[in-house]
Amino acid sequence: MPAYNNQKKKQQDIIDINAQYGRKPPEAEELEGLVLGAIMLEKGSEIEVMNILKPESFYSDKHRKIFEVIVQLSTEHLPIDIYTVSERLRSKGELEDIGGAYYIASLTERVGSAAHLEFHARIIAQKYIQRELIKVASEIENKAYDLSSDVDDLLNFSEKKIFDLAYGNIKNDTQSMDQVLKEAMAQLEEASKRTDGLSGVPSGFTSLDRITQGWQRSDMIVVAARPSMGKTAFVLSMARNMTVYHKVPVAIFSLEMSAVQLVNRLIVSETELPSDKIRTGKLEDFEWMQLEKKIKNLEGAPLYIDDTAGISLFELRAKCRRLKMQHNIEMVIIDYLQLMTGPPEVRGNREQEVSTISRGIKAIAKELNIPIIALSQLSRQVEMRAGDKRPQLSDLRESGAIEQDADIVCFIHRPEKFGIMQDEQGNSTEGLGQIIIAKHRNGALEDVNLHFRAEFARFEEWDNQGLMVSDDSGTVTQVLGSKMNGGSSTISDPMAGIPIMPDIGGYDPFSPPPQNFGAPMPDNGEAPF
DSSP states (O other): OHHHHHHHHHHHHHHHHHHHHOOOOOOOHHHHHHHHHHHHHSTTTHHHHHTTOOGGGOSSHHHHHHHHHHHHHHHTTOOOSHHHHHHHHHHTTOTGGGTHHHHHHHHHHTOSOSTTHHHHHHHHHHHHHHHHHHHHHHHHHHHHHOTTSOHHHHHHHHHHHHHHHHHTTOOOOOOOHHHHHHHHHHHHHHHHTOTTOOSSBOOSBHHHHHHHSSBOTTOEEEEEEOTTSSHHHHHHHHHHIIIIISOOOEEEEESSSOHHHHHHHHHHHHHOOOHHHHHHOOOOHHHHHHHHHHGGGTTTOOEEEEOOTTOBHHHHHHHHHHHHHHHOOOEEEEEOGGGSBOOGGGTTOHHHHHHHHHHHHHHHHHHHTOOEEEEEEBOTHHHHSOTTOOOOGGGBSSOTHHHHHOSEEEEEEOGGGGTOOBOTTSOBOTTEEEEEEEEETTSOOOEEEEEEEGGGTEEEEGGGOSBEEEOTTOOEEEEOOOGGGTOOTTSOOSSTTOOEEOOOTTOOTTSOOOTTTTOOOOTTOOOOO
């Protein structure tokens, strides 16, 4: 009995030692198999994980070899499925090492859906980082026990190891001058072919596009104003112009309003019917006809709305990537920045949280190479300020990082909201909505005067002039801009390729012009349409 008890005690000691020192490294082999299976089942899904995982991220040797083959096939623009992966492994002499074609087929059988592929990939990446941290910590510990090592050298070594681990997964390939120069020349040639003279995504407001040359790719544009100044109305008007006139795919992330509310505002703006009637559905017969006729302009518009409340930066990045891949979106609008949720580690410090969100939005714009418009609130200092109450950069709420990260900062200023009914020249400010460009990293700082139609929550060119309109054949025409924006009824528009048409009283700029638009007046003096 004593011998048996001694043996049992030794076994327990071994278990305790293993529990303390022989812990298994962090891993997620089951998720590794699910991710590999999803990639081989879902066409194009490898794009979602290429920027997250690399072969060494996989704990299992056989999973690592399979992913290496997937990367090779993707680089060569070849199909990725169980057959192509098996054949490539066979040609390398590694098929039997990973369990044969049967094992590869079994990976796809485990997959129920590829819906959470990116989330699973990030878990695998986290486990890899944990394993690397353990390895680095072990190296640092061994060096720290070496009494002959210099403390300063040890600190430098430790700092470098942690830094390399933190930034080792960042894709930041260096490009030569020749490569960048070719890309710049290609963009220049492409811009020269455009008839509208713009190099970026058009806003649909010609007076604004003259200054910005369109919203430029990889730019973060901040549109800021006090509540009820028309931030949402402004970006909705732009989104309508972009998607209906220019067929530019646009994504709107609405954190404040539901998707149905946004669409109802678009319907009101498009049909010019009272918003209360749109909400209640109590329309007269002629109003139903007007609704059915004008709503067709919105049908088929490449506008995608996400109304997730309190969306996090992580969710925003994942959804933007997916929209870019599925619909090739060319513009993202966020309404609005302060309602987003930052990473858990910075919550509680609002200024730091907003700074992290701002940097993250700029990083997404650069990664996807698209402009992102983020709406932002202004502080109450605007209302407390004497004089014309024009917003300033210092009024940006909760974080100075917004000003720092943004390529363009625009303010919406409506003087009549503060009881200012005339400007310095004595001109009426009724319906005036000024877009104040307070920061422009690559251009001029100017004010653009637009007309705000409060009853339809819609922005237009000042006095309904200068608005881009399109007929049934797709021909784009334009009415002259007002003198407040430097326009003139006798001066040609500097934007090449756009025919200039005279201003016609009573013309509805949100409807396609009649077929005989611009025809000569008949002898009886009646209008030709």
